[in-house]
Amino acid sequence: APSDPDLVERARAAKAKLGEKVFVLGHHYQRDEVIQFADVTGDSFKLARDAAARPEAEYIVFCGVHFMAESADILTSDAQQVVLPDLAAGCSMADMATAEQVAECWDVLTEAGVADVTVPVSYMNSSADIKAFTGRHGGTICTSSNAERALEWAFQQGEKVLFLPDQHLGRNTAVREMGFSPEDCIVYNPHKPNGGVTAEQLRDAKMILWRGHCSVHGRFSLESVEDVRARIPGVNVLVHPECKHEVVSAADHVGSTEYIIKALEAAPAGSSWAIGTELNLVRRLAKAHPDKQIVFLDKTVCFCSTMNRIDLPHLVWALESLADGKVVNRIQVDRETEHFAKLALERMLALP
Ligand code: 13P
Numbered sequence: 001a002p003s004d005p006d007l008v009e010r011a012r013a014a015k016a017k018l019g020e021k022v023f024v025l026g027h028h029y030q031r032d033e034v035i036q037f038a039d040v041t042g043d044s045f046k047l048a049r050d051a052a053a054r055p056e057a058e059y060i061v062f063c064g065v066h067f068m069a070e071s072a073d074i075l076t077s078d079a080q081q082v083v084l085p086d087l088a089a090g091c092s093m094a095d096m097a098t099a100e101q102v103a104e105c106w107d108v109l110t111e112a113g114v115a116d117v118t119v120p121v122s123y124m125n126s127s128a129d130i131k132a133f134t135g136r137h138g139g140t141i142c143t144s145s146n147a148e149r150a151l152e153w154a155f156q157q158g159e160k161v162l163f164l165p166d167q168h169l170g171r172n173t174a175v176r177e178m179g180f181s182p183e184d185c186i187v188y189n190p191h192k193p194n195g196g197v198t199a200e201q202l203r204d205a206k207m208i209l210w211r212g213h214c215s216v217h218g219r220f221s222l223e224s225v226e227d228v229r230a231r232i233p234g235v236n237v238l239v240h241p242e243c244k245h246e247v248v249s250a251a252d253h254v255g256s257t258e259y260i261i262k263a264l265e266a267a268p269a270g271s272s273w274a275i276g277t278e279l280n281l282v283r284r285l286a287k288a289h290p291d292k293q294i295v296f297l298d299k300t301v302c303f304c305s306t307m308n309r310i311d312l313p314h315l316v317w318a319l320e321s322l323a324d325g326k327v328v329n330r331i332q333v334d335r336e337t338e339h340f341a342k343l344a345l346e347r348m349l350a351l352p
């Protein structure tokens, strides 16, 4: 549906009043009505860098989810304030690893005698607490666009990797890009005693995968790939690495949201594509490339409900409050957490 013209006008006016003071970041999964006001759009990696590169902006309005706003707060100066237009915009995957559970896991690894040779690698989609844990134990953060480089780096530092919290990105990267076999990976389940793994399994494994996943990408199945291939002969299947291993293995191309956008820009006119990622982005891409056939990989619709929490009314409210000198929904990571989380994030930003 087209956005409410009154709200569009109000967002425009508030933004104009704020001028250089405000910088609006928009993740690719945001609604069209929100993305039209983003000063930059990007995947998690690009947005983290863009936030850090804007020291003159007093306010960073983050149109994305909570962990992204936290990362922006960590990477910007103390004088800059990060605002998340709706505090209910979380990420179910990030919520699957709590600081307590991860501390317990580290105890299990210590008991098994493997903690000393294990390097934590945490996906950007994790809380600031988990990033701080990662920094404290010599690890790095990664995103879906640099997971391979992060793992290469980690295996130069130690013998094993504890990959948090997305088991699929961890497994897909280890098996597809690093040449590990699926048997080199074990899954640590925080809801089972000792993670549901034995000390011997921990000693044998190369990759210890946290049992987390994205509920949006988890819905794509091998069947959806087979279906679309039967329906559209010659279709190119392009999926995000948060999809299950069997889906990624059956796909033609795999990559982050930014990669997906670039791949479609480079695709020849007349080509057909089935995309396995969030629906707002897929719809936008289909509209942007009328000369190509671009379809959603699954038959049922699949938005990220928390990304969708950020809508135009929330954005208008945040911008108008800021224009009135009132900071709302500020995301602020405490100093100690920030210190260690920043260590981990900086290791990521320094990856070759
Ligand atoms: P990227 O934007 O890094 O590809 O990540 C997708 C995602 O699920 C973010 O929550």
Ligand code: SF4
Residues within 6 Å of the ligand: 065, 090, 091, 092, 093, 094, 125, 214, 215, 216, 217, 278, 304, 305, 306, 307
């Ligand atoms: Fe989290 Fe998945 Fe939504 Fe990304 S798409 S924010 S991983 S729930």
